[in-house]
Amino acid sequence: MDDNVFKALADPSRRRLLDSLNGRNGQTLRELCAGLEMARQSVSKHLAVLEAANLVTTAWRGREKLHYLNAEPINAIADRWINQYDRRRVHLFADLKTALERESMSDNDFVYTTYINTTPERLWQALTDPAFTQQYWGVTHQTDWQIGSSMAWKMGDVTMAGPGQVVLEHEPYRRLAYTWHTITPEFAEAVEMTDEEFAAISKEPLSKVSFDLEPVGEQVKLTVIHGGFEPGSALRATISDGWTRLLSDLKSFVETEPSESEAVRSS
Numbered sequence: 001m002d003d004n005v006f007k008a009l010a011d012p013s014r015r016r017l018l019d020s021l022n023g024r025n026g027q028t029l030r031e032l033c034a035g036l037e038m039a040r041q042s043v044s045k046h047l048a049v050l051e052a053a054n055l056v057t058t059a060w061r062g063r064e065k066l067h068y069l070n071a072e073p074i075n076a077i078a079d080r081w082i083n084q085y086d087r088r089r090v091h092l093f094a095d096l097k098t099a100l101e102r103e104s105m106s107d108n109d110f111v112y113t114t115y116i117n118t119t120p121e122r123l124w125q126a127l128t129d130p131a132f133t134q135q136y137w138g139v140t141h142q143t144d145w146q147i148g149s150s151m152a153w154k155m156g157d158v159t160m161a162g163p164g165q166v167v168l169e170h171e172p173y174r175r176l177a178y179t180w181h182t183i184t185p186e187f188a189e190a191v192e193m194t195d196e197e198f199a200a201i202s203k204e205p206l207s208k209v210s211f212d213l214e215p216v217g218e219q220v221k222l223t224v225i226h227g228g229f230e231p232g233s234a235l236r237a238t239i240s241d242g243w244t245r246l247l248s249d250l251k252s253f254v255e256t257e258p259s260e261s262e263a264v265r266s267s
Helices: 002-010 012-022 028-038 042-053 074-086 087-101 120-130 130-136 184-192 195-201 236-253 256-265
Strands: 055-061 062-071 111-116 140-142 152-155 159-162 169-172 175-179 208-216 220-229
Touching: 002 042, 012 028, 012 055, 012 062, 028 042, 028 062, 028 256, 042 055, 042 195, 055 111, 055 220, 062 111, 062 169, 074 111, 111 236, 120 175, 120 220, 120 236, 130 140, 130 236, 159 184, 169 184, 184 195, 220 236
Parallel strands: none
Antiparallel strands: 055 062, 111 220, 140 152, 152 159, 169 175, 175 208, 208 220
């Protein structure tokens, strides 16, 4: 995968596409063509290369196909190679990673795609079974996972529950969506949130997170979209690093040997 990423980044036209998405994430093909004054066919070919390298991911909103930057390949390169570079190059990678994860000006959804060596069934279990979520996430979800059912989040002795905190979509092994949890005073204290952060975030409406699972050979393509934030959302400013770490932990957890996972489940 590293070779595909390096090759994709080597082309100046593809870097221009990434720059365009970095300036305004979630663009349609038409918008990308107009903004860069490139032929539609050329943009389509370059986007295909970027998607193959997982630097760009897509999501449908109504009839429109939107394109988003995806930071996962940059994270993977940094994790694998960063110790072999001098300080100046480390800073260059850090700057690129920050640019790809930066909140866009007009569409502040968090969109992240990663490929996990597992099956849809096992990944689904890791996302919904409290015996698994407790291991890599440190939380459990108390719900029957039926659409419209309420959800309570448990993190140690802290419970996050409230109106509107429900399951939104439930298609086993394919798609899961639910509203993000209520920010309670107990949760704010547990994660050492400042009084100012809690005051701002607790006033915001509930956001939404979705998980799309797509088999790709012996892997599963997992796309996570966390959206529904108001402009200038205080919560949106806090989630990028948390999601990046969480999805890395999920990938590592699921890709362990089956016998080890079963041992965790039965313990």
